[in-house]
Amino acid sequence: MANRKIVDARGSFCPGPLMELIAAMKAAQIGDELEILSTDKGSANDIPEWIRKVKHEHLETTEENGVWHVLVKKAK
Amino acid sequence: MKILIVGGGMGGTILANNLARRLSTELRSGKARITMLSASDKHMYQPGLLYLAVGRMTPDELYRDQRSLLEPGIDFHVDPAEEFRLDKNEVRTKGGKVYGYDVMVVATGSRAMPEEIPGLAENSEMFYTEESAVKMFRSLQKFQGGKVVIAMGVPHKCPMAPLEIAFMLHDYFRNRGILDKTKIHYTYPIGRVHSLENVAKWAAPEFDRLGISYETLFNMKEVDGAKKIVRSEEGTETDYDLLITIPAHRGMEVIEKNGMGNRGWIPTHRHKLNMEGRENVFVIGDTTNIPISKAGSTAHFEAEALGENIAAMVKMGMPVREYDGKVFCFIETGNDRATYASFDYLNPPDPKVPTRAIHWFKLAYNKLYWASARGLL
Numbered sequence: 311m312a313n314r315k316i317v318d319a320r321g322s323f324c325p326g327p328l329m330e331l332i333a334a335m336k337a338a339q340i341g342d343e344l345e346i347l348s349t350d351k352g353s354a355n356d357i358p359e360w361i362r363k364v365k366h367e368h369l370e371t372t373e374e375n376g377v378w379h380v381l382v383k384k385a386k
Numbered sequence: 387m388k389i390l391i392v393g394g395g396m397g398g399t400i401l402a403n404n405l406a407r408r409l410s411t412e413l414r415s416g417k418a419r420i421t422m423l424s425a426s427d428k429h430m431y432q433p434g435l436l437y438l439a440v441g442r443m444t445p446d447e448l449y450r451d452q453r454s455l456l457e458p459g460i461d462f463h464v465d466p467a468e469e470f471r472l473d474k475n476e477v478r479t480k481g482g483k484v485y486g487y488d489v490m491v492v493a494t495g496s497r498a499m500p501e502e503i504p505g506l507a508e509n510s511e512m513f514y515t516e517e518s519a520v521k522m523f524r525s526l527q528k529f530q531g532g533k534v535v536i537a538m539g540v541p542h543k544c545p546m547a548p549l550e551i552a553f554m555l556h557d558y559f560r561n562r563g564i565l566d567k568t569k570i571h572y573t574y575p576i577g578r579v580h581s582l583e584n585v586a587k588w589a590a591p592e593f594d595r596l597g598i599s600y601e602t603l604f605n606m607k608e609v610d611g612a613k614k615i616v617r618s619e620e621g622t623e624t625d626y627d628l629l630i631t632i633p634a635h636r637g638m639e640v641i642e643k644n645g646m647g648n649r650g651w652i653p654t655h656r657h658k659l660n661m662e663g664r665e666n667v668f669v670i671g672d673t674t675n676i677p678i679s680k681a682g683s684t685a686h687f688e689a690e691a692l693g694e695n696i697a698a699m700v701k702m703g704m705p706v707r708e709y710d711g712k713v714f715c716f717i718e719t720g721n722d723r724a725t726y727a728s729f730d731y732l733n734p735p736d737p738k739v740p741t742r743a744i745h746w747f748k749l750a751y752n753k754l755y756w757a758s759a760r761g762l763l
């Protein structure tokens with residue numbers, strides 16, 4: 311079964327959730343799922359945009375009490 | 387209480403001195419002991435590398451003797467940790483000694499890894515070590531014009547360095563009178579020119595004004611030295627005559643080898659600063675996995691919070707405060723102006739218009755750093 315890893319980027323203004331995800335991708339294996347937690351609304355757009363560009367998979371985005379959960383899968 | 391600090395860089399040194407002051411009575415009575423292990427007898431002021439790379443500092447200005455920065459009560463050894471025996475509360479060093487502890491703090495920093503991108507080490511200039519910064523300055527001096535590309539990997543320490551090197555190169559080429567023959571092209575990994583939104587909003591028009599072109603969502607994948615092209619994960623490429631890079635970082639190898647953190651980043655509680663799952667092991671500086679800037683100021687503020695807490699643990703058996711995510715970074719915007727960004731977990735930064743006064747303050751800080759490391763500032 312694929313691993314699911316939480317990347318807790320709440321309150322991260324710098325480097326910010328997308329940078330945290332880019333770094334976490336380097337440490338992940340193909341097939342791993344990463345769930346990024348972000349308090350920055352922009353993450354709901356810019357993470358899926360980057361994931362599409364580099365051809366990983368965006369699984370879902372949800373919001374709960376001001377925290378965005380963006381679930382992605384390392385595809386290559 | 388035996389306190390062991392592993393790492394004598396910014397975080398470790400500020401913490402050790404902070405503790406030695408708070409615990410001066412306990413150190414004298416033998417109730418507390420502070421031991422520091424480091425990999426070098428020298429302490430480098432790393433921000434100075436940026437100036438070294440453009441010929442505005444010389445290597446000797448970057449160093450002090452580590453022992454001279456430490457309070458007298460601190461037991462200092464140049465003997466790097468090799469094996470962390472967390473279950474036994476002890477560390478074995480390269481020299482074969484074993485140090486036991488009641489409380490350990492890990493502050494071993496991070497390192498740039500150019501070798502992870504094919505072609506990068508052989509075909510680019512960097513400034514994150516003394517040797518590479520001197521080599522970069524030599525290449526700059528030989529450069530007579532062409533396209534200079536700035537590219538970086540994630541994560542990297544000092545989030546302001548990408549912008550600063552762009553502005554400093556602009557002024558360097560202008561001073562040499564070759565700006566009209568030089569094109570600076572700045573790339574950045576995410577969808578704006580800096581991770582801090584407010585800084586990006588200010589920097590992009592500044593780049594436009596100075597004629598620095600930029601390209602976002604650019605994560606280096608490989609460098610083709612023969613064709614002089616750098617390609618991105620995003621499927622784009624850009625050609626260069628001179629490639630200046632900040633490679634992606636990892637924590638130290640010793641952290642990875644001991645299974646303490648993937649790629650050398652130790653899982654750390656963002657407020658308490660303890661290593662996840664360990665009550666008596668704390669982590670500060672670059673080697674934490676906390677999602678904030680890997681910067682000296684982060685290490686500094688973490689060291690102050692932790693110093694207060696460890697001293698309180700010695701004196702009354704429990705910590706007294708939490709780290710709030712505070713970071714403060716100067717931003718050099720060329721040869722004669724600077725601004726700054728200050729933020730924490732809850733409050734974003736709001737950088738002001740760059741001024742000469744802040745630039746002078748940064749230059750003063752380049753000297754004042756030694757007082758700061760000693761715990762005086």
Ligand SMILES: Cc1cc2nc3c(=O)[nH]c(=O)nc-3n(C[C@H](O)[C@H](O)[C@H](O)COP(=O)(O)OP(=O)(O)OC[C@H]3O[C@@H](n4cnc5c(N)ncnc54)[C@H](O)[C@@H]3O)c2cc1C
Nearest residue numbers: 393394395396397425432433466467495671672681682683
């Ligand atoms: C070019 C450049 C510019 C920068 N500019 C700025 C700036 O303007 N502002 C800012 O805030 N930050 C800046 N930084 C970042 C800053 O220098 C680092 O974030 C900071 O030094 C991190 O502190 P640290 O204590 O975690 O690690 P370091 O200061 O790197 O110290 C690590 C220490 O651990 C020791 N060590 C390594 N391995 C072992 C081992 N196995 N056992 C024992 N000890 C070990 C090393 O010898 C060293 O003493 C800059 C960095 C660079 C490279």
